[in-house]
Amino acid sequence: MSLLQLHNVSRRFGALKALTDISIEVQPGELRAVIGPNGAGKTTLFNLISGFFPPSEGQITFDGRPIQTVNPGELVKRGIIRTFQITEIFRSLTVYENLRIAVEVAQGVNLRPWMGRALRKRIDDQVDELMHLVKISGKADRVTGEMSHGDQRVVEVGIALARRPKLLLLDEPTAGMGDEETHHMTALIRDLNKNQGIATLFVEHDMEIVFGIADRITVLDNGTLLAEGTADEIANNARVQAAYLGQAA
Numbered sequence: 001m002s003l004l005q006l007h008n009v010s011r012r013f014g015a016l017k018a019l020t021d022i023s024i025e026v027q028p029g030e031l032r033a034v035i036g037p038n039g040a041g042k043t044t045l046f047n048l049i050s051g052f053f054p055p056s057e058g059q060i061t062f063d064g065r066p067i068q069t070v071n072p073g074e075l076v077k078r079g080i081i082r083t084f085q086i087t088e089i090f091r092s093l094t095v096y097e098n099l100r101i102a103v104e105v106a107q108g109v110n111l112r113p114w115m116g117r118a119l120r121k122r123i124d125d126q127v128d129e130l131m132h133l134v135k136i137s138g139k140a141d142r143v144t145g146e147m148s149h150g151d152q153r154v155v156e157v158g159i160a161l162a163r164r165p166k167l168l169l170l171d172e173p174t175a176g177m178g179d180e181e182t183h184h185m186t187a188l189i190r191d192l193n194k195n196q197g198i199a200t201l202f203v204e205h206d207m208e209i210v211f212g213i214a215d216r217i218t219v220l221d222n223g224t225l226l227a228e229g230t231a232d233e234i235a236n237n238a239r240v241q242a243a244y245l246g247q248a249a
C-alpha cells in the first residue's frame with residue numbers, strides 16, 4: 001500500500017490554478033525529489049500534504065486514511081513532519097536543549113513540573129540518539145543561534161525526527177549552504193532514508209543533489225505533473241529537458 005496518495009488533486013487561488021489534476025503515489029521508505037521551475041507548484045504541493053490548506057478538488061490519502069481536511073497539528077501526530085526554508089529553532093538555546101524540548105513535546109511531557117528518574121533517563125537517551133542520528137553530538141553545548149546556517153538546519157532535522165516521522169517533508173534542505181554543509185546535509189538525508197527507512201519528499205533546486213540521491217523524481221511545471229520516474233528516466237525525458245533542465249542549463 002502506498003504511504004501517500006494524491007488522487008486528481010487541484011488547488012486554485014482565485015482564478016490562479018497553482019496545481020491541476022495531480023496524482024502521485026509515494027511508497028514507504030521512498031526518497032523522492034520534487035522539482036520544477038519557479039512557480040511550478042512545489043510549495044503548494046507541500047502545503048496540501050501538510051494540511052496548511054485543503055485541495056480545491058481531489059483526495060489525499062496518508063497511511064490508508066483520507067487527510068485532505070485534516071489540520072496540520074493532527075497530521076504531525078499521524079507522522080507527516082515538515083521542515084521549512086526558514087529555520088525553526090530556539091536560537092538562544094543549545095543544541096541539546098533544543099532537541100530535549102523537541103523530544104519532551106513529542107512525548108507530551110514538556111509541561112510536567114516533575115519527572116521521574118526512569119522517564120528522565122528515557123528522554124535523555126532519545127536526545128542522545130537524535131544527536132547521534134544527525135551527527136551533531138560533538139556540538140551538543142553550542143548555542144544554536146551562534147552556529148552556522150548548515151548546522152542550524154541539521155538541528156532542525158533533528159527536531160523533526162523527534163516526532164518519529166513516517167513521512168518527512170524537506171523544503172529546500174540545502175538552501176543557502178556552502179559546499180561542505182551541502183554535502184553533510186545531503187549525506188544526512190540519504191542516511192536517514194536508507195538506515196531509518198523514513199519516507200522523504202524534498203524540494204530541491206540543486207540538480208546534482210536531486211539526481212545524486214533521489215529514488216524517484218516528480219517534476220512539476222506550471223501546476224501540472226510533467227513527469228515522474230527514476231533519475232535516469234527523468235534525465236532522458238525530452239519534455240523535462242525542454243521545460244526545465246534545458247532552461248536551467
Ligand SMILES: Nc1ncnc2c1ncn2[C@@H]1O[C@H](COP(=O)(O)OP(=O)(O)OP(=O)(O)O)[C@@H](O)[C@H]1O
Binds near residue numbers: 013037041042043045
Ligand atoms: N497562498 C497563495 N495565494 C495565492 N497564490 C499562491 C499562494 N501560494 C502559491 N500561490 C501561487 O501558486 C503558484 C505556485 O506557487 P508555489 O509557491 O507553489 O511554486 P513553487 O514551485 O514552490 O515556486 P518556487 O520554486 O519559486 O518556490 C504561483 O503562481 C504562486 O504565486
